[in-house]
Amino acid sequence: KENNKWVVKINKDAIPNLRVNSEYKKMIKRADKSTDNQTLKSDLQEADWLIKSLKERNETLLNVSKCIVEHQHEFLEHGEEAMRPLILQDIANALGKHESTISRATTRKYMHTPRGTYELKYFFGSHVSTEHGGMRSSTAIRALIKKLIDDELPEKPLSDNKIATLLKKDGINVARRTIAKYRENMAIPPSNERKRMPK
Numbered sequence: 239k240e241n242n243k244w245v246v247k248i249n250k251d252a253i254p255n256l257r258v259n260s261e262y263k264k265m266i267k268r269a270d271k272s273t274d275n276q277t278l279k280s281d282l283q284e285a286d287w288l289i290k291s292l293k294e295r296n297e298t299l300l301n302v303s304k305c306i307v308e309h310q311h312e313f314l315e316h317g318e319e320a321m322r323p324l325i326l327q328d329i330a331n332a333l334g335k336h337e338s339t340i341s342r343a344t345t346r347k348y349m350h351t352p353r354g355t356y357e358l359k360y361f362f363g364s365h366v367s368t369e370h371g372g373m374r375s376s377t378a379i380r381a382l383i384k385k386l387i388d389d390e391l392p393e394k395p396l397s398d399n400k401i402a403t404l405l406k407k408d409g410i411n412v413a414r415r416t417i418a419k420y421r422e423n424m425a426i427p428p429s430n431e432r433k434r435m436p437k
Contacts, residue, residue, distance in 0.1 A: 239352075244311055246303045248296055249350075256292065258285050295343070298335070302343045305329045306361045313361075314351055318381030323373040324362050366412055374410055380420045382410070387426055392434035400429075 239245070266282050269275040306329065312320035326344070330337040344358035363376045383401055390396045396404070398417045405412050421428075 239314075244307045244314055246300065246307050248300050248303075253296060254292075256289050258282065258289070298333075298339065298343050299347060301333055302329055302340060303349060303358065305332050306349070306358065310361050314353065317353065319378050319385065321361075321363075321375045321377040321381070323364075323375040326362060366410060366416075376420070379405070379410065379412060380424060382408075383417060383420055384424060384426070387421075387432070390432075392432075393436055395429040395432040397429045 263282065266275065266278045269278070306324070307314065309324050309328070310322060312322060326337045326340045329335075330340045333340070344362070347358045348355050349358055349361075360377075366374050366376065366379060382405065386396055386401055386404060398414045398421065401417050402412055402414045405417075418428075426432075
């Protein structure tokens with residue numbers, strides 16, 4: 239965060255600094271039209287193309303990351319409960335790129351944030367409609383479920399139905415089976431296995 243704004247930078251240490259030796263370039267350009275030199279010219283074009291492609295890929299990665307941070311700044315400020323719904327198509331539309339390009343750009347790429355290091359794909363997810371016409375991301379709902387379970391009384395753990403009722407009071411309609419699925423994904427046992435009697 240710089241001057242109260244989130245700033246995205248590419249880790250320069252992770253980017254190879256590729257270039258073609260200028261002496262070889264000069265030699266190839268000066269040489270005759272022999273078969274060997276034509277092959278070298280073709281190789282030189284391929285090398286230039288590779289360097290250009292890598293530069294474009296890094297620019298795409300930076301722009302995708304900037305879009306994610308712009309969209310998910312609430313997460314950076316407040317954590318998972320503030321995660322907003324986001325799909326690849328949203329970023330594709332914002333950048334005027336194809337969804338498959340965004341998918342490739344976010345695969346096995348990571349963002350280091352003050353809240354931890356996350357794969358870029360982490361910031362995308364399904365969403366649930368709220369009663370007030372808004373949307374909540376599945377990540378935010380998982381975080382709310384975890385918070386409710388963390389705050390429950392050990393002798394009276396919350397059932398999946400009770401969690402659904404509590405979320406409904408906040409305008410979030412989530413089916414009991416969806417809560418069970420999210421809870422299982424977080425490796426949280428069911429309420430009967432979480433019950434602890436006070437000492």
